[in-house]
Amino acid sequence: MSKIRRIGVYTSGGDAPGMNAAIRSVVRTAIYNDIKVTGIFRGYEGMIEGDFTELVSRSVSSIIQQGGTILKSARCPEFRTPEGRKKAYENIRYAGIDALVAIGGDGTFTGAELLSNEYDVPVMCIPGTIDNDLYGTDYTLGFDTANNTVIEAIDKIKDTAASHNRLFFVEVMGRDSGCIALNAGVSGGAEAILLPEKETAIDELIAMLKTAKARNKTSTIVIVAEGNKNGGVYNVAKRVKERFDFYDTKVSILGHLQRGGSPSSFDRVLATRMGYFAVNELIKGTPSATVGVRGTQMVTTSLEEALRSKELKLDEELITIAEVMNV
């Protein structure tokens, strides 16, 4: 392996709190090791267009606490074509980039795998998504912050729920993953959680709500994952209402505010460690991979394994615990 002289870094796909902290760490770790850094704007789109900028230590000052990504993000259908990737590679080469750090989710990793397989450029991938749906790490960047955002909302709703005996349906993000719904449901003390990974019939949900009512709960909150199997939150609320109208029902759809906000300490430390680790793995000559945390240890997982594993991310026992807590 030849010495790396310049690393390119980019963010791609949905943004997540902690991406900026990861960019900062990549830049500073590289500079510390006498490696220069090119920032690539708007992910693969900017790679194809050559939308690059030099990043020095000062470029990443005071971004560790900012949500979003200073490199911006975009979807890029053109990168799915060999022609697109050829253009991207030529730009990378022309800019003198020897290795890449990609921050994003599975779409980002898929692009990285294609590029890495077709051209001789190692890509170290950092899992950045609030959904926590990536294999190879206990936690993805942004997941912790998103959970805190959701429980702040739930805590506020509970204040008013307690005053009025209302039934609240709160839709949370996560695409096909129920990680946010489950974690925020447990930490918010929700009476029921509708997950994408688990069928919960409306009958079953109504039974839960009746049990909660029988216990004279002062607040009743149902967390609805956007990818749950009963459809949108309004549909769920309507179907419940038709058959259980004891409560006034109210709906909140948190939406994209879950993707923003200043990252939590957990996400900032994780991002800093991942950026540091990713650059050091590139220096060591590790082939393209994703980085992750297992317990307190940093690990790499091959892109092949990370992208094709069928491991269920969702903590099965936590589903049980959520039910037990509603005794």
Place this chain on the structure above:
Amino acid sequence: MSKIRRIGVYTSGGDAPGMNAAIRSVVRTAIYNDIKVTGIFRGYEGMIEGDFTELVSRSVSSIIQQGGTILKSARCPEFRTPEGRKKAYENIRYAGIDALVAIGGDGTFTGAELLSNEYDVPVMCIPGTIDNDLYGTDYTLGFDTANNTVIEAIDKIKDTAASHNRLFFVEVMGRDSGCIALNAGVSGGAEAILLPEKETAIDELIAMLKTAKARNKTSTIVIVAEGNKNGGVYNVAKRVKERFDFYDTKVSILGHLQRGGSPSSFDRVLATRMGYFAVNELIKGTPSATVGVRGTQMVTTSLEEALRSKELKLDEELITIAEVMNV
């Protein structure tokens, strides 16, 4: 006027942050003046049912920072009947209550006026609603907290908006009042605000968005008051999308989380001052009225005037300012 020996306090209608702080202040001011206090649960419903409790200084410990209302709240159709009010009055009389402090919105005040006109019991009303739609005060309790809640959400959305060039529609509360929408829109730096008090054609909205796009704004946010004249937020988003699809459009419906949360310092101080002032006005023998703040001064307004004034609460100049800020 005879000396007041016991005050009854209740919250009614939609709850608002600061109600607990107001209850605390009423209780402690009364006790300081050797007046006993009865807490009436669930507003007029509890008054009719005699759902009362003795409140001492310790009863209101550590509630100043809590959202919701420890006395709970409810709607009560029966109180609109003379029979209902008769029952309520008999319960009040039986409990030895000489005067009342009512915390809530216009429904609460209307009930207070009826009771006060029909029976010889003075009622001092404290404006508690996030909507800021009551006459006789610059600010209602909870409005400040709700504005802070909304801008925290908007700030988070802007993080992700800045990363992706998206168009966000955020629905906020306020019923027929645009106060929250306007204040949060100005303080969140929104590109457009749809108010109940002002017709904004979809054409006009699209023109604003095109202007914003022409200025290369990195984030575009439209605040939609729930009572605006273009219908629900999804409808607005859809109509915009049909004719201006440059952006990906996303929707957040904040819902009842706007009613909860720990009250801001402003709301806690205002609540404490209002509770103190309300009890002192009752002691002085002031007839039934609402209390309010004008500048830094506390004032009373007769229920007659407060309930029938047609003054527009919304700050017209702030609408102009919101437009100027999007230059």
Place this chain on the structure above:
Amino acid sequence: MSKIRRIGVYTSGGDAPGMNAAIRSVVRTAIYNDIKVTGIFRGYEGMIEGDFTELVSRSVSSIIQQGGTILKSARCPEFRTPEGRKKAYENIRYAGIDALVAIGGDGTFTGAELLSNEYDVPVMCIPGTIDNDLYGTDYTLGFDTANNTVIEAIDKIKDTAASHNRLFFVEVMGRDSGCIALNAGVSGGAEAILLPEKETAIDELIAMLKTAKARNKTSTIVIVAEGNKNGGVYNVAKRVKERFDFYDTKVSILGHLQRGGSPSSFDRVLATRMGYFAVNELIKGTPSATVGVRGTQMVTTSLEEALRSKELKLDEELITIAEVMNV
């Protein structure tokens, strides 16, 4: 009066949340009125050194939510000399600046008055300080945010105080003003507040704490204004401890974190209104003055009056209320 073509804007003295929002409003209101804007860095220091920058609408994008000031701030002894002010004026003139908007506290206003009296340049002053110690306005920029910051700290301390029966001394800012201490003390439910404006003997303080103990208060918190008459917080704690050692005593010194943070909605709206109003007053030809809010109305006050008034800012009745709340 001749038409204004270019306004210079600067921040000076201690920074405060809302300064950026005010800068943004000044810039955009000016541009809306076809007036160009020069940003002057580091207050009077930058004015003397000619450290200027052109500000356009984009220059102030996404700063409304940021604490601090993008124009930075500094103290400048040289501006107190006629030579310093001559240099400053020459730089202003050379840059084509016809009028100034100054954001800061009384030192800032004093400089503005000197400049305005000696040279023919109108200066509109925006009161920006967390201390709320300026005449001519109900509220200064940053005061509301600082109060919220302090009560978040107090709320957290109360959690742990309630668990252990401890006595906490919390030192808050405000220089010679007790506004933050009083407001945060009332909204934090403190058992005692030591103010700069009011002598509270240690004897008196201990009597208060004994009363609180007798009421079995689960938490006891004393707010100590940095300018109080009993010296630093450690000294106060020590003197109390010597004669009343029932509790474990603990100290927090919040320090400069009270000056930072994202401004509250209240401060953002106030800053936006003040910036808009300041520029419009300059356009109308109003002579040098400070702007302020009285109730819901914007007002101007001559610098002469604002700087020499002896009005007590502190709300006397609120001191009484603070005592009544500890019944």
Place this chain on the structure above:
Amino acid sequence: MSKIRRIGVYTSGGDAPGMNAAIRSVVRTAIYNDIKVTGIFRGYEGMIEGDFTELVSRSVSSIIQQGGTILKSARCPEFRTPEGRKKAYENIRYAGIDALVAIGGDGTFTGAELLSNEYDVPVMCIPGTIDNDLYGTDYTLGFDTANNTVIEAIDKIKDTAASHNRLFFVEVMGRDSGCIALNAGVSGGAEAILLPEKETAIDELIAMLKTAKARNKTSTIVIVAEGNKNGGVYNVAKRVKERFDFYDTKVSILGHLQRGGSPSSFDRVLATRMGYFAVNELIKGTPSATVGVRGTQMVTTSLEEALRSKELKLDEELITIAEVMNV
């Protein structure tokens, strides 16, 4: 092993966010398994005095989001005597308690070990302390929340630091552990961190600050762990000031606010899992132990090992990373 019919739960030592969430989980998991629960107030003190209460599902409603501990906490020298423990055991026995769950730090665990060795009562210990200084778990309850509290303070200080080029010293908690200082220092982007576990000479610190100044850093923040080897924060600040007075130096002492606040989602989930796991381990007949999390798995560690291990908790690599980030 005989079936457990009643579990006693208590909190002891310094309180930490998440203790209430753990109590709630213990209570509900027990009830779910038809086990009754006794709440023991004020730790070992209440155990000796027989200050007990019955806890049912409703007793722990709406406490998951609250800081502090509803069971209160105290230090208890008497429990260090055999007589004290005898009294405690007799009370436990009289109340029909078969097993205990203790929530706290090493003092709590030491008491549990003594009781468990001398009498036949299994104790399952849950690590609850913000200091993260316990063996047998990756994270203790409250550590994550405390880190978030500290970085919110640092973020605010950075706003004002950036405006003025000041040097801030921020003292954080942790007793002999530098975990909070290191984590919050990394996530707050501090320029230097003084740890208890590592000698940093004032010379070395000044060299770091000069390097930071040479890089034109807009803010310079030094995190000082309360247990660091250079003495109190004022002493450190004074010694730096004497030899490096380029900056105005300012001090914040966060103090006990770091122990309070609503627990983060991470701490609530961890507390819920630990409580659930602790009760289930008791049911399974596991001898007295501490519970902990390793990666995503719950584990037990014998009290013997947990109390006598000399493992360094502090992440050595994170110290290196902190330095690299200041390149």
